[in-house]
Amino acid sequence: MFGRKKKPLLGIDISSSVVKVIELNQKNGKYCVEAYAVEPLPLNSVIEGRIENTDEVASAIKRAVKRSASKAKQAAVAVSASSAITKIVSFPSSLTERELEEQVMMEADNYIPYPLEEVRLDFEVLGTSASDVDAVDVLLAASRSEIVDARIEVLEKAGLKAKLVDVEAYTIENTFSLIAQQLPNQGQGLTVAVVDVGATVTALHVLVDGKIVFTREQSFGGRILTEDIERHYGMSYQEAGRAKKQNNLPDDYNAKVLDPFKRSMVTTVTRGLQFFFSASTQYQSIDQIILAGGCASIQGIDVMIEEESGTPTSIANPFMDMVLENKIKIQALSNDAPSMLIACGLAMRSFD
Numbered sequence: 196m197f198g199r200k201k202k203p204l205l206g207i208d209i210s211s212s213v214v215k216v217i218e219l220n221q222k223n224g225k226y227c228v229e230a231y232a233v234e235p236l237p238l239n240s241v242i243e244g245r246i247e248n249t250d251e252v253a254s255a256i257k258r259a260v261k262r263s264a265s266k267a268k269q270a271a272v273a274v275s276a277s278s279a280i281t282k283i284v285s286f287p288s289s290l291t292e293r294e295l296e297e298q299v300m301m302e303a304d305n306y307i308p309y310p311l312e313e314v315r316l317d318f319e320v321l322g323t324s325a326s327d328v329d330a331v332d333v334l335l336a337a338s339r340s341e342i343v344d345a346r347i348e349v350l351e352k353a354g355l356k357a358k359l360v361d362v363e364a365y366t367i368e369n370t371f372s373l374i375a376q377q378l379p380n381q382g383q384g385l386t387v388a389v390v391d392v393g394a395t396v397t398a399l400h401v402l403v404d405g406k407i408v409f410t411r412e413q414s415f416g417g418r419i420l421t422e423d424i425e426r427h428y429g430m431s432y433q434e435a436g437r438a439k440k441q442n443n444l445p446d447d448y449n450a451k452v453l454d455p456f457k458r459s460m461v462t463t464v465t466r467g468l469q470f471f472f473s474a475s476t477q478y479q480s481i482d483q484i485i486l487a488g489g490c491a492s493i494q495g496i497d498v499m500i501e502e503e504s505g506t507p508t509s510i511a512n513p514f515m516d517m518v519l520e521n522k523i524k525i526q527a528l529s530n531d532a533p534s535m536l537i538a539c540g541l542a543m544r545s546f547d
């Protein structure tokens with residue numbers, strides 16, 4: 196009656212700097228963190244969402260799973276918004292499931308700018324169309340086969356089975372129920388920008404009432420800061436990465452290196468929002484910004500973004516209302532919390 200009836204599922208975020216794994220369970224109506232680990236990736240083993248070195252990534256996944264002590268053998272992974280195409284298309288609601296599938300496959304060609312034999316295609320019925328009661332809206336999602344297949348292969352090499360491949364933006368939508376608890380009125384009726392500033396990519400997702408209406412990726416992230424530290428203080432990439440997180444750098448670090456980075460991060464976020472406003476006819480304001488990704492942990496960045504954008508800004512914590520298994524280290528988990536959204540959204544697919 197309680198907990199999960201299905202096999203456990205690991206959410207795995209294969210990002211550009213690390214592999215993040217998490218397994219969730221449900222206990223007494225709350226999510227529970229069963230297992231989790233973050234494992235660094237060698238530089239350039241994943242570039243812009245492409246797995247460049249399968250062996251390195253597979254062994255990082257293996258190490259992460261081992262360290263997490265999860266027993267799960269099935270995993271869920273995601274592809275980035277820029278390597279996937281999603282479209283909402285309407286079909287007559289009179290079609291049977293079978294007929295609908297046939298129609299979707301026949302018409303997909305019109306919406307996907309690649310030959311169909313080069314893509315992995317999937318669809319999901321969203322519900323009755325807002326503009327026509329006799330139609331259903333169907334979400335089409337396609338990604339190039341090589342991107343999807345590389346993920347399946349790397350999981351297999353790590354001794355796991357790929358249960359599902361999602362699109363990052365939809366994993367964020369999946370976590371909305373977790374982050375909504377940080378929002379006024381549980382996020383109902385709000386337009387919320389989730390800005391994920393990672394190591395190399397800044398992804399802006401705009402959600403209205405918890406549904407994704409806009410996603411855009413920019414090439415900006417914490418690696419720029421790491422490289423600035425390397426150059427400025429003659430450190431190796433690893434040393435710079437560590438020093439940055441521990442904040443033990445010379446006195447002039449804030450003024451000479453960190454502040455300029457923070458200013459460009461603020462500009463990246465506000466430009467992203469301006470891009471959204473100019474692309475949208477329907478939405479001209481954002482009620483709340485939620486900062487995610489490793490760079491959300493930079494001290495004072497939330498205040499700077501709030502002041503510059505004039506929008507209330509908070510830092511994502513998907514674990515706010517979760518129960519933790521005894522073996523989970525609270526300090527490590529709370530440090531990593533803002534960058535665990537995608538992995539959490541994937542692990543939550545276990546309860547679909």
Ligand SMILES: Nc1ncnc2c1ncn2[C@@H]1O[C@H](COP(=O)(O)OP(=O)(O)OP(=O)(O)O)[C@@H](O)[C@H]1O
Nearest residue numbers: 210211212213393394395396417488489490492534
């Ligand atoms: N406390 C901190 N202070 C400053 N930077 C931090 C801190 N914690 C993490 N970072 C930086 O955040 C980045 C990693 O964030 P994250 O885990 O979100 O990236 P990622 O998901 O691997 O990257 P991407 O999504 O771009 O592929 C690194 O550049 C890391 O140095």
Ligand SMILES: [Mg+2]
Nearest residue numbers: 210393394488
């Ligand atoms: Mg990331």
